[in-house]
Amino acid sequence: xxxxxxxxxxxxxxxxxxxxxxxxxxxxxxxxxxxxxxxxxxxxxxxxxxxxxxxxxxxxxxxxxxxxxxxxxxxxxxxxxxxxxxxxxxxxxxxxxxxxxxxxxxxxxxxxxxxxxxxxxxxxxxxxxxxxxxxxxxxxxxxxxxxxxxxxxxxxxxxxxxxxxxxxxxxxxxxxxxxxxxxxxxxxxxxxxxxxxxxxxxxxxxxxxxxxxxxxxxxxxxxxxxxxxxxxxxxxxxxxxxxxxxxxxxxxxxxxxxxxxxxxxxxxxxxxxxxxxxxxxxxxxxxxxxxxxxxxxxxxxxxxxxxxxxxxxxxxxxxxxxxxxxxxxxxxxxxxxxxxxxxxxxxxxxxxxxxxxxxxxxxxxxxxxxxxxxxxx
Numbered sequence: 001x002x003x004x005x006x007x008x009x010x011x012x013x014x015x016x017x018x019x020x021x022x023x024x025x026x027x028x029x030x031x032x033x034x035x036x037x038x039x040x041x042x043x044x045x046x047x048x049x050x051x052x053x054x055x056x057x058x059x060x061x062x063x064x065x066x067x068x069x070x071x072x073x074x075x076x077x078x079x080x081x082x083x084x085x086x087x088x089x090x091x092x093x094x095x096x097x098x099x100x101x102x103x104x105x106x107x108x109x110x111x112x113x114x115x116x117x118x119x120x121x122x123x124x125x126x127x128x129x130x131x132x133x134x135x136x137x138x139x140x141x142x143x144x145x146x147x148x149x150x151x152x153x154x155x156x157x158x159x160x161x162x163x164x165x166x167x168x169x170x171x172x173x174x175x176x177x178x179x180x181x182x183x184x185x186x187x188x189x190x191x192x193x194x195x196x197x198x199x200x201x202x203x204x205x206x207x208x209x210x211x212x213x214x215x216x217x218x219x220x221x222x223x224x225x226x227x228x229x230x231x232x233x234x235x236x237x238x239x240x241x242x243x244x245x246x247x248x249x250x251x252x253x254x255x256x257x258x259x260x261x262x263x264x265x266x267x268x269x270x271x272x273x274x275x276x277x278x279x280x281x282x283x284x285x286x287x288x289x290x291x292x293x294x295x296x297x298x299x300x301x302x303x304x305x306x307x308x309x310x311x312x313x314x315x316x317x318x319x320x321x322x323x324x325x326x327x328x329x330x331x332x333x334x335x336x337x338x339x340x341x342x343x344x345x346x347x348x349x350x351x352x353x354x355x356x357x358x359x360x361x362x363x364x365x366x367x368x369x370x371x372x373x374x375x376x377x
Contacts, residue, residue: 047072050178051079059084059120060175061146064168066156067180071219076178077124077155084151085122093118099130104138107131111142111152121150128154129161136167143170183219185296186318188212192222196239199230203239205320206257210244213256213293249284251277256290259372260297264330266376275372279365287353287364295346298339304331305339345374 065073085094115121189208196203241252254277262270278285314321349371352358
């Protein structure tokens, strides 16, 4: 993501002068946008509710698992595949197909088949988004009178099925639509805390922030990394920064999270140490990942500046309450004007990292060193 892109919006940058003029006003717009996204980012039915219904034997004729976040789609799909039909009967009454290999006529024909040994016939269509959208009207027709002895599960990953289509409306009426929206970066640390708690362990705010900053918003990737840590801990044990460093390879002292804190304090020595580490390990700390994270950090400091009630800071910034003091310190060290200038430096560094306005063979490490020097001085 370019530093001039954030939360689905983009600055219309002409000259650098225009850019500086827009930043402070833009930060207010982004704050409203992020809050509205956070409030709207809820599922009509949650994964836990859906699975609880299945455990109770409450089945619908059709389930649409759709959205941009694949993690929950896969978890629900896995539950269907592993728990609905008795393992000894799956060869008879459980069918799993992939969208790239079938058309909707075949899916409908399959789901109309009566079960042989089980109370129901389960049909799971993985990668259902690969089925030509023009064929989905066949499904709408079938759902006018669906088979009471069949359950169809459609895994529509990476995006949402258009709600205006006849198929979506028919699914919504006859069955269950489970939407799994993309999670935003400010929600990831809290998600990690909940996920770890669900596995009977604990994790501190700093360790959760380290994972979030370095692994991004791919929940499947994060869950996979966490799964490496659970066996190393007893029930109720804590995932520490030390454990994250040893097992996942994220330095507890030299990471983007610690760089942000050092920038906020204007700690020249610590900033230089971390930037030198980044420059020496460019594959682990690519500048293309560092710049957007710093951009988000400066925006959050802007938000803190504009808060009338500072007690709302944790909610607005999407961080643990224990981190609010760090933003308060940073806001004391950086005025809104200075923050706008810093974002301008990010914009310039982003262009230069892509070969624009970059004369000579300046490395990404050298660009980052120059950027941080300008920011903290």
